Amino acid sequence: MNIGQAARASGVSAKMIRYYEQIGLIRPADRTDSNYRSFSERDVNDLRFIKRGRSLGFSVEEITNLLSLWRDHTRPSREVKAIADAHVSDLRARIAEMQAMADTLAALSEGCAGDDRPDCPILTDLAAGPAPPAANVGDRAGAIS
Numbered sequence: 245m246n247i248g249q250a251a252r253a254s255g256v257s258a259k260m261i262r263y264y265e266q267i268g269l270i271r272p273a274d275r276t277d278s279n280y281r282s283f284s285e286r287d288v289n290d291l292r293f294i295k296r297g298r299s300l301g302f303s304v305e306e307i308t309n310l311l312s313l314w315r316d317h318t319r320p321s322r323e324v325k326a327i328a329d330a331h332v333s334d335l336r337a338r339i340a341e342m343q344a345m346a347d348t349l350a351a352l353s354e355g356c357a358g359d360d361r362p363d364c365p366i367l368t369d370l371a372a373g374p375a376p377p378a379a380n381v382g383d384r385a386g387a388i389s
Contacts, residue, residue, distance in 0.1 A: 245283050245284075245288070246283070250281075250291065255291075261291065265281075268308075270291065271287075293314060302331060313327075
């Protein structure tokens with residue numbers, strides 16, 4: 245099948261398919277006599293795997309490792325589980341960081357009158373520079389409100 249058909253079958257855009265091929269995430273597609281890419285059902289399955297992995301937030305490097313493990317039918321599942329567990333830990337840490345950012349911004353926004361006066365704690369905070377470590381984010385936000 246051509247790249248358009250592979251894109252439709254996998255749900256991955258033709259542009260991303262070319263990119264994945266360029267970075268070596270998928271093997272180079274076979275070529276027809278007229279030099280068009282030709283994809284097999286295996287290629288489409290790989291693209292579906294990649295799309296699902298990306299939708300779960302796995303990095304390209306993690307997906308490369310997962311694809312390798314998926315193809316190795318003798319691999320121990322603990323290797324796959326270790327990648328997934330590390331990713332879950334990373335996601336939870338990122339969620340906590342984002343929650344702290346949202347809490348801080350909400351406190352700053354609540355402290356802003358939002359009227360015709362020029363003074364604004366949001367801008368004052370932004371001008372103050374980088375935020376202190378996450379443990380102090382709540383204290384900082386609380387001091388402003």
